[in-house]
Amino acid sequence: MTLLAVEKLDCRYGLLQAVRGVSFEVGQGETVALIGANGAGKTTLLRAIAGAHRPHGGRVLMDGADINSMPAHRRVSRGIALVPEGRRLFGGLTVMENLRVAASRRPGRWSVDSVLEVFPMLQPRRRALAANLSGGEQQAVAIGRALMSNPRLLLLDEVSLGLAPVVVDAVYRSLSGIIGEGATVVLVEQDLTRALEVAGRVICLLEGRVVLEGRAASLDRDRVVSAYFGLKRPA
């Protein structure tokens, strides 16, 4: 069943066109990785789906319903949650407050307790200000904060950025647990190996366009790499 559909989406920053006519669908329970070089439009695409960026053209559909004119906070109650690039925690709020402020009325498995269970490293830091956490802890709070709304669609933007490899491993271990429970996830990841590992399907963007799409298992690495860098540009 299709949960999210993106149709001919165009996103612009003034004259700069960041996303050009992108269309794809994400089914219930799928994990899709968006890959591509810096500036390919991945972050903009996620922000447009979450409602933080108003697209110039095209549509975003959730359960077949057009949500283009819906502000970001209402999309959260529809079940879309974005872990933004750079984490964007509320630094002056404690870990607990960061989580509790994001709690929604949507019923589901996630609460402060269950988030702390999945990210045990946060347990002793509950009363610490988010600004005083380490990078890994901050990323855990950012993911936990998104989970607090019990999303049906989780959007993850570069969760490994700026983290030590060991910490990235820990974050991804927790994530694969969440994905294993049947969550629908769209993630942006710079690390190709990791993206292919976690995702069932891969969409590669180049200069705002989809240049390659396929099952992660069926794609060979060379094809992905050349699409990623635009070595063999489709005519």
Add this chain to the structure above:
Amino acid sequence: MTILNAILQGIFLGAFYAVLACGLSIMFGVMRIINLAHGDVAVLGAYIVLVIVDRTGVSAFVAFLIALPVMVVLGYALHFSVLERSLRAGILTPLLATFGLSIVIQNLLQLAFSPDVHSLGGSAGAVTTSSWQVTGGLSVSALGVLVLVTAVVVFGALQLLLSNTRLGWMMRATAEDADAAELVGINSRAVYASATALAVVIAALGGLFLGIRSVFDPVSGPTQLIFAFEAVVIGGMGSLWGTLLGGIALGIAQTLGAQIHPQFAVLAGHLLFLAVLVARFGGARVVLRTAR
């Protein structure tokens, strides 16, 4: 003993300034708006209380309770009609818009109530005149104590709101990063509007105290704004308890200044304000650079 008395009276006066400054501090803290019409909103609150007192004959305090819902509605109206639109246009526009609003409120009040001076002192009961003589040179007025206690209660309640309630967390989250707040499901428009409503209600409380302590007319607002603004800056912009302490510091400076010469009172407050400005921000040069 006169110095001690001056400091005590300064604390009472400062508590009044702190109540006036509280709403200004909330709006600056949450929305980064400096509401230049804040003093006029306080005076408008005083006039609304005056109208209720005149029509019904109740005491000023009861009239204030009746006026509360009116002020809440006014707060939301102010936000959605003026502040929200001007916020979208950058940081300078709210300053200009509220400056214009200040003039509009003053002139509407002139039209409706004439430039005559009014007071709520007569309708506030015994609290305006009672006092306790502690020792020979030290007297504590009931009104001073009432204002101080109210100020502490207001700031304490705000502290509880901000640290223990969901609305408080939403306000702090939106103040830090409105974009990220939207992404976790917070309706930032609604949060901003409730912050404005809260600020307007507390401004009206300041207006009530202004009317009981002394007199007001349609153009009393800007003077109140200056004292409130100074209290906010002395206390560290947007910090809650800092605003209370800033107000009290301003009050003490004024009453101590009055000990030297009655005309020196307001000037002493301004000098403290300038001294804090220079000390905190490293002189006028830095202030000018950051303002640009």
